[in-house]
Amino acid sequence: METIGPARPRNATGPLRTLLTARETPRPPARRRFMMFVLPLGLLALIGLGLAADRYLADNRELPAIVIGILAAGSVLPMLVSYRLPVWAWRIAYPMMFLGVINAGRTEPWPWNSVQILGFLFVLARLAVTQSSGVTGWATAFSLVPVFLFAPDANAWGAAVLLVAIAGVGDIVYRRGRTSELLAAKLAEEEELTELERARRAVLEERTRIAREMHDVVAHHMSMIAVRAETAPYRLPGLPADAKDELAGIAVSAREALTDMRRLLGVLRSEEAEPDKAPQPTLADLGDLVETARSAGVEVTLEATDLGDGAAATVGLAAYRIVQEALANAARHAPGEPVTVEARGFPGRLELAVRNPLRRPGDRPGPATAPLAGSGHGIVGMRERATLLDGTLTAGPAGAEFVVHAVLPLAQEPA
Template sequence: METIGPAAGRNAMGPLRRLLWSRETPRPPIRRGPWVYALPVGLLALAGLGGAAATYLGENREAAGIAIAVIAVGSVAPVAIAFRWPVLAWRFGYVMLFIGSMNATAKEPWPWNTVQILGFLFVLGRLAVTQDTALTVWAAAFTVVPIFAYAPEANAWGAAVLVAVITVMGDIVSRWRRARRLLAENEELTELERAKRAVLEERARIAREMHDVVAHHMSMIAVRAETAPYRLGGLPAEAEQELATIASAAREALTDMRRLLGVLRTGEGDAPRAPQPGFGEVGELVETARAAGVEVSLSYADVPALPETVGLAAYRIVQEALANAARHAPGAAVAVTARGDGGRLELEVSNAADGPAGEGGHGLSGMRERATLLGGTLTAGVSEGAFVVRAVLPVEADE
């Protein structure tokens, strides 16, 4: 035979405490939307219903005017409270079920006036929609107590069924709302993780490509330092020793770079071994896009000689911008412009789409990451009816 442990008791008593005496956190107020304008109308309607309840009580019950006023106010006040404090509204309405039956006569089908009945059912539904299942079940269980205590037995069973239906329907709506909220949160988290992963993958790719570029120069330094005594001849012993030290340091730096690159690789031998493209291959990139059916124009203006790192970044930016244009704005004409301005290279890729093309894609994050790593900037957005990607890359002379 199973026994109910302390944890199960706490799980059951927690919702009961929240229902009966724990302090309730108010729900956020309505600040915008059509409901803001409906609020004054709703308050006027509640005032009218309170007056109708007072009239009914005055005609059917022998009670003092103050008692009638209290019951009338207590019939509609929980409805007004329920929008921000549904639990507090249920507590108020539940107490009024006992007070509202005061001096009820036999000619009344119910010991409560109609406004109070409808108002309390609304409060119960609001509670079921906004609270968890356990608290709602406790509220429904307490609700049937005054029903069976004051209402005729035939009416009490029908009212109990109605309470159960409202509770179940409200709980279904509550679960549906929670499921939608959790789904939206999961989608947002998934999108954030996808964006972070895209940036990390692009950084790893940039690191591999920069390794290929820098490794070439380091290898050349090592080779030239090692062969200098044979090529030049007659060098002092100190100069030969200095050149040997330079060659050794270059070899060690190259080994460390390859070791770091191994950490970045996603698999054995999956990194490209072909020479990395540069700015000189942008023309071939444009021709490839034209062969794929994209209408592309290319123009240069005073483009200086570019370091390999800058040329590679420029090539990748143009490549990603052309891919975005083809993917998000098919059929639109694309213009690629490159111009030198002092010590920097300005790139601009625009398409004649009517709206933004791929503005929220992860490719823009990768392009921006490339420009930032070189000390440049990249912007993307709609300008004069076209989606424009602008990159400014600083140009430093090769040393």
């Protein structure tokens, strides 16, 4: 069944179902209102119970005592229930309007006793101030039925006007309360948005501060490296050709690092800024990566077979970064040792293997090699790249070699 909630029904049958069949969630009791509402109402209910029973006895309806007790309880019980379940209170009070006319004389101005009349008006008012206009409208329409069926014509129209007036005033109170709730909710939402905006502003300020410090410190030193490498042949006459070429390569690497840093700083300074677009490396760039490693003094052999051009861009980028990181690790931990890079394509997968001899304690240090740029994540970063593509990566000693082995699906994009 439906649950009665604060939302307004969208059609005529919705309020009707809410009034007649929906499961009503009890309204939470307000502690401050308990002493002001429940206790006085309970006292009035006890008094009303006695008055109702006395009224039925005074009317000489010749009813059994148990029936009189049920009718008297039914006259006051809905008022108590209305505190937390106003719809259920109306559901109890409404049938009592038909039962309350049992053995009523046709000459009586009202077939109901005064306690029942006041109790029903109270229940209708309580429903009107807590439920939507549609529910109140249906309840009022149903309430007019016993009035015109059992009340004398002279009093029926007056009673109908009173019912409609009470329901109308209650609905006005309900609408004002709903408007206040909506305004309060909107103000709370605006305050929350303000808090989020302040948090975002704080994050942006912190990112700007980090970008400023990176620019002032790191970028300055990188610029000095590039400038000194470029001007060294002019400041130091007589340098060999190999040294000039090496300095030129250092200058190029420094300039490329500065370009990458400017992209990063642009993202840090503004959350709306986007990094400069640049072509990402693919499998076809493995040869250039190996040549860069060779120029840095690493003895590298590349064995690439059946790579084709069917690999997704994400697979090519991941393969390039894995090989780049593996070469950087080999140059760092086993300088001077030969490195073999194997890249082989198979149906549905690409296998990569980067091998270099393990250096044992006591081995003579190899010749110095220039440090190679990696991703900065080491084996963890390589494994994450493979996992994102539903691939696998292992890295560790295998006999006398250290082997990085990766298997990447060729056609699968990351989730």
